[in-house]
Amino acid sequence: MASIDYPLERPAVSLEKGFAQHLYEWVATVDHKKLGLMYVVSALLFFVIAGLMAFVIRLQLMFPNGHVVGPDTFNRLFTMHGTTMVFLVGMPLVAGFANYLVPLMIGARDMAFPRLNAFGFWIFLFGGFLLYYSYIGGSGLYGAGSAPDVGWFANAPLTEKAFSRGHSTDYWALGILVSGVGSIASAINVIATAFSLRCPGMTLSRMPLFVWVMVVDSWLILVALPPLTAAQIMLMLDRYLGANFFNTQQGGSAVLWQHFFWIFGHPEVYILIFPAFAILSEVIPVFSRKPLFGRAAMVGAVVAIGFISLGVWAHHMFAVGMSSWSNTFFAGSSMLVGIPTGLKIFNWTATMYGGKLRLQTPLLYCCAFLFQFLVAGLTGIMLAVAPFDWQLHDSYFLIAHFHYTLMGGLVMGIFAGIYYWFPKAIGKMYNEKLGKWQFWLMIIGFNLTFLPQHIAGMLGMPRRIYTYAPGRGWELWNLLSSLGAMVQFVAVACLVWNLVHSALRGEPAGDDPWDGWTLEWATTSPPPEYNFEKLPVVRSSRPLWDMKHPHDPDWKYE
Amino acid sequence: MSVEEHHGEPGERTQETHVQLPAPTFWPMIFAFGVTLLLAGLVTFWAVSLIGFIIVLRAVWGWWHTVIPHEEHEYVAIEPEHRPAPILVEYRSVVRLTVGEEGHRAHLPVEVHPYTAGAVGGLVGGAAMAILACLYGLVREHSIWYPINLLAGVILPGMGNATAEQLRQFNAGVFGAALIGHICISILVGIVYAAIMPMFPKYAALWAGILVPLFWTGLTYPLIGILNPAMGEHISWPWFVVCQLAFGLCGGYVIARSTNIRTFQSKAFVERAGLEFPGSHPEKEPQ
Numbered sequence: 027m028a029s030i031d032y033p034l035e036r037p038a039v040s041l042e043k044g045f046a047q048h049l050y051e052w053v054a055t056v057d058h059k060k061l062g063l064m065y066v067v068s069a070l071l072f073f074v075i076a077g078l079m080a081f082v083i084r085l086q087l088m089f090p091n092g093h094v095v096g097p098d099t100f101n102r103l104f105t106m107h108g109t110t111m112v113f114l115v116g117m118p119l120v121a122g123f124a125n126y127l128v129p130l131m132i133g134a135r136d137m138a139f140p141r142l143n144a145f146g147f148w149i150f151l152f153g154g155f156l157l158y159y160s161y162i163g164g165s166g167l168y169g170a171g172s173a174p175d176v177g178w179f180a181n182a183p184l185t186e187k188a189f190s191r192g193h194s195t196d197y198w199a200l201g202i203l204v205s206g207v208g209s210i211a212s213a214i215n216v217i218a219t220a221f222s223l224r225c226p227g228m229t230l231s232r233m234p235l236f237v238w239v240m241v242v243d244s245w246l247i248l249v250a251l252p253p254l255t256a257a258q259i260m261l262m263l264d265r266y267l268g269a270n271f272f273n274t275q276q277g278g279s280a281v282l283w284q285h286f287f288w289i290f291g292h293p294e295v296y297i298l299i300f301p302a303f304a305i306l307s308e309v310i311p312v313f314s315r316k317p318l319f320g321r322a323a324m325v326g327a328v329v330a331i332g333f334i335s336l337g338v339w340a341h342h343m344f345a346v347g348m349s350s351w352s353n354t355f356f357a358g359s360s361m362l363v364g365i366p367t368g369l370k371i372f373n374w375t376a377t378m379y380g381g382k383l384r385l386q387t388p389l390l391y392c393c394a395f396l397f398q399f400l401v402a403g404l405t406g407i408m409l410a411v412a413p414f415d416w417q418l419h420d421s422y423f424l425i426a427h428f429h430y431t432l433m434g435g436l437v438m439g440i441f442a443g444i445y446y447w448f449p450k451a452i453g454k455m456y457n458e459k460l461g462k463w464q465f466w467l468m469i470i471g472f473n474l475t476f477l478p479q480h481i482a483g484m485l486g487m488p489r490r491i492y493t494y495a496p497g498r499g500w501e502l503w504n505l506l507s508s509l510g511a512m513v514q515f516v517a518v519a520c521l522v523w524n525l526v527h528s529a530l531r532g533e534p535a536g537d538d539p540w541d542g543w544t545l546e547w548a549t550t551s552p553p554p555e556y557n558f559e560k561l562p563v564v565r566s567s568r569p570l571w572d573m574k575h576p577h578d579p580d581w582k583y584e
Numbered sequence: 585m586s587v588e589e590h591h592g593e594p595g596e597r598t599q600e601t602h603v604q605l606p607a608p609t610f611w612p613m614i615f616a617f618g619v620t621l622l623l624a625g626l627v628t629f630w631a632v633s634l635i636g637f638i639i640v641l642r643a644v645w646g647w648w649h650t651v652i653p654h655e656e657h658e659y660v661a662i663e664p665e666h667r668p669a670p671i672l673v674e675y676r677s678v679v680r681l682t683v684g685e686e687g688h689r690a691h692l693p694v695e696v697h698p699y700t701a702g703a704v705g706g707l708v709g710g711a712a713m714a715i716l717a718c719l720y721g722l723v724r725e726h727s728i729w730y731p732i733n734l735l736a737g738v739i740l741p742g743m744g745n746a747t748a749e750q751l752r753q754f755n756a757g758v759f760g761a762a763l764i765g766h767i768c769i770s771i772l773v774g775i776v777y778a779a780i781m782p783m784f785p786k787y788a789a790l791w792a793g794i795l796v797p798l799f800w801t802g803l804t805y806p807l808i809g810i811l812n813p814a815m816g817e818h819i820s821w822p823w824f825v826v827c828q829l830a831f832g833l834c835g836g837y838v839i840a841r842s843t844n845i846r847t848f849q850s851k852a853f854v855e856r857a858g859l860e861f862p863g864s865h866p867e868k869e870p871q
């Protein structure tokens with residue numbers, strides 16, 4: 027490819043533009059690519075913050091009778107860690123990846139509602155700031171306040187005025203409510219964009235799987251978030267106006283809160299994992315040099331997961347004491363999700379099977395996803411068995427299970443996506459060697475942290491305890507876990523260094539470094555503001571393949 | 585890469601010099617800030633809400649002006665030097681999977697027994713087993729109800745406490761439970777037999793008639809105490825083996841005699857499932 031008489035690199039941004047102009051460019055932008063990058067970058071910043079919180083948690087639990095932080099600080103740490111990871115890392119990553127890639131993949135110039143898009147980003151960011159402002163203002167402006175400490179699902183009646191003085195819980199409700207508006211805005215936008223701005227020839231059956239998954243994800247956001255917002259408003263009514271929805275002492279119901287929260291909370295888990303599904307469905311085919319196996323079935327599976335995930339919420343509540351019919355129903359429906367999810371894992375594996383694998387960082391992370399998400403799925407099926415859950419509910423086994431889902435699954439998928447599209451978004455190549463280093467450190471660190479937690483959980487270690495006495499057999503597993511956290515710390519530092527350094531000093535990437543098949547690789551890296559000079563016309567689900575192989579195009583066979 | 589050639593995609597070029605895009609505006613940001621302040625007043629001080637409200641009003645006004653009466657646009661110049669590199673045409677050919685290729689999926693059976701044969705075979709095998717079991721009851725315990733009561737222990741855990749005398753008595757309820765359980769299990773196992781017999785590479789009769797019943801006995805031996813405590817206490821293992829063999833031989837014989845039906849195995853799984861992949865459909869001309 028050396029014979030291209032074409033400038034691969036854009037000239038450096040002219041230095042005449044002052045700082046104020048740069049700032050204006052980013053603050054006033056309605057460009058989906060800039061907003062997407064801002065989403066992803068702020069999510070990564072929050073990821074580092076919440077990761078550091080987890081690091082302190084692990085330091086505290088490294089040895090029995092730890093004294094790194096006190097119990098109150100510990101409660102705030104795990105609350106803010108969970109809340110941040112779910113609402114300020116996972117959700118903006120959904121929005122960020124969808125924003126950046128959906129218009130490029132369907133051959134559009136921008137999202138359907140560009141200004142709503144900008145609003146969505148800013149309100150998410152300000153919501154995040156509001157949540158973190160609680161560290162200063164938790165007891166009102168005049169007290170020495172602090173952050174929420176009620177856990178990320180804020181179970182009633184702990185959140186009632188009688189048990190949670192000051193404003194910390196209000197910050198939790200308001201911060202999430204505000205940033206949730208952003209998620210709704212971007213979900214509406216993704217759906218409208220995918221359904222109305224596809225380029226000529228881009229039928230739904232030719233739409234890249236990434237876009238399909240993001241559309242289903244957006245529907246899930248639209249269905250799942252309003253119950254949470256409603257519940258948070260009810261909570262605010264309880265706290266400000268004495269409404270007693272969840273106040274058990276006045277005839278309210280604490281279980282009601284759990285139902286409301288988990289009607290949101292379980293679909294939320296799928297909302298969070300879907301971006302990883304979306305990324306895998308793009309990365310694995312390109313790096314296996316084979317089209318995705320069972321495309322239609324993959325679409326069907328993701329839609330099925332979307333539907334089923336709306337009917338499983340009470341598997342978080344087996345220990346509440348529901349009727350045995352409820353337990354049976356929710357155990358059954360929870361196991362049902364395993365079928366389409368298993369199908370997806372089979373199809374990704376089948377895509378790789380017999381392919382010409384290019385074992386570069388993006389594909390490595392996909393492989394890690396497949397293994398770790400499988401473990402998460404298996405422990406998930408175990409926990410779906412109600413009597414099993416009674417034994418291990420709220421133990422470290424559960425912590426290990428959902429960290430395998432969200433860290434071993436979602437985060438690994440996101441890493442794959444970051445490495446895959448970094449050359450496109452920045453126009454520079456990342457450092458592959460450092461990427462591989464990060465991969466191995468991450469895999470070792472992650473498994474060292476969370477594998478032992480299964481055992482600690484089975485030995486009876488409950489979640490959210492700020493310390494423990496020696497002699498219960500938990501010491502070794504906690505020590506290993508904390509050592510793993512340190513390895514992960516180094517791995518994330520590698521990632522940050524790799525991204526920053528490559529963005530400044532990296533080799534020019536070229537338009538299509540991976541020999542990709544979807545439309546984003548048909549334009550410049552980074553793409554111009556208008557994405558495509560002329561809107562493309564596509565005839566198959568791999569438009570770029572057709573252009574590269576005019577004598578053997580896909581449309582002949584689809 | 586074998587042969588390459590430069591290939592500028594004509595679809596990527598246009599004579600236009602500018603592209604129309606929505607104009608940048610900071611009002612959505614200001615609006616978001618105002619909404620946040622409005623709510624932040626709840627946890628700080630009422631004046632914060634007031635300021636937030638004023639900002640919201642101003643931002644709404646500003647935002648509307650970007651779309652009413654006309655949506656504001658900016659014209660972004662197309663910079664020819666930033667056009668994407670020409671797409672390289674690759675003349676490497678792709679090996680495609682031909683559907684129905686002989687030998688491709690030959691490891692799965694091309695013909696199977698119908699499920700009905702499995703059900704019938706299961707019933708016949710179950711009858712043979714029951715006759716032998718009752719014979720055992722008559723010979724050893726002088727009551728044909730004895731093995732039937734024992735079998736019911738799978739469904740009725742209370743049978744574990746029954747005395748040997750009670751086990752010899754007839755009890756209609758227990759008899760019904762044992763009968764239904766036996767028939768259901770016999771049909772199920774028969775269907776499994778029908779499904780797996782064509783999959784044995786060789787000696788299907790030996791597997792179905794002798795080996796599988798022996799394996800089954802081996803599996804039952806350690807588990808009987810959990811599955812059926814009543815039977816675990818009173819069981820006679822030689823008779824158990826004989827009954828299992830009777831099921832395997834009789835049921836297997838009935839199934840083996842059935843007329844085989846062809847499977848879809850000559851077609852690839854993806855095709856049977858109706859999935860799309862390149863090569864799965866005949867070539868067609870562009871619309």
Ligand SMILES: [Cu+2]
Nearest residue numbers: 292295341342
């Ligand atoms: Cu769940």
